[in-house]
Amino acid sequence: MTPDRFTVKMQEALATSQGIVARYGHPELKPSHVFLALLDQEGGIARPLFEKLGTNLPALKAAVESYLARQPKVSGASGQPHPSSDLRETFVNAEKEQSKLKDDYLSVEHFLLGLLKTRTDIESVLKSGHYSTLPTPQTTVDRTGLPGRTTLTITNQTQYSLNISSSGPTAGRYTISAGDTQDIEVSPGSYRIVGRVSAPNVLPFYGAQAYTSGTKYSYRFYIK
Numbered sequence: 675m676t677p678d679r680f681t682v683k684m685q686e687a688l689a690t691s692q693g694i695v696a697r698y699g700h701p702e703l704k705p706s707h708v709f710l711a712l713l714d715q716e717g718g719i720a721r722p723l724f725e726k727l728g729t730n731l732p733a734l735k736a737a738v739e740s741y742l743a744r745q746p747k748v749s750g751a752s753g754q755p756h757p758s759s760d761l762r763e764t765f766v767n768a769e770k771e772q773s774k775l776k777d778d779y780l781s782v783e784h785f786l787l788g789l790l791k792t793r794t795d796i797e798s799v800l801k802s803g804h805y806s807t808l809p810t811p812q813t814t815v816d817r818t819g820l821p822g823r824t825t826l827t828i829t830n831q832t833q834y835s836l837n838i839s840s841s842g843p844t845a846g847r848y849t850i851s852a853g854d855t856q857d858i859e860v861s862p863g864s865y866r867i868v869g870r871v872s873a874p875n876v877l878p879f880y881g882a883q884a885y886t887s888g889t890k891y892s893y894r895f896y897i898k
Contacts, residue, residue: 699747
């Protein structure tokens with residue numbers, strides 16, 4: 675954990691979470707405290723993201739608060755709480771997501787993705803909401819394509835419509851029906867890609883890729 679390499683919103687959430695630890699009288703700073711801080715954050719991405727997933731935010735927040743209220747308390751604690759082992763692991767996984775996206779700073783987006791990939795104290799609360807994610811898609815590369823052209827072959831292995839948006843030399847938005855495959859021609863270069871499905875409680879896929887000329891890339895999206 676290196677807070678000076680976090681975005682402003684992530685730093686704000688960490689500061690707020692320390693106050694939540696003190697309010698509940700807990701001995702450690704855990705993922706549940708940070709998650710509650712994100713749900714309370716004004717102008718952040720967590721609340722809009724969960725709203726897009728069809729989440730009942732008041733119910734989710736109440737579930738987190740109920741969980742925290744049931745945890746052991748300590749009296750007379752002072753100073754800054756130490757991060758728990760599962761929070762440290764969450765940030766390790768968040769840093770991996772940051773690295774995949776080639777971002778300079780660790781954001782709330784990275785933290786949420788790391789949270790879903792870590793066994794944490796709040797895992798039972800998230801599982802009760804049936805949250806899942808579009809993981810990094812299975813990818814194969816074929817370098818026998820035509821010079822000057824890059825082809826993306828995207829297969830939707832979910833039961834829902836898949837929406838792909840890309841930003842880069844050839845920006846675009848594409849919708850692929852459940853079970854279908856679509857070929858997309860793009861110019862070589864670096865891209866950021868977001869994949870979403872029209873299903874409740876499935877977090878998007880975020881990725882970055884540098885495409886080279888004369889290459890075919892095949893992606894298979896599924897729900898984990």
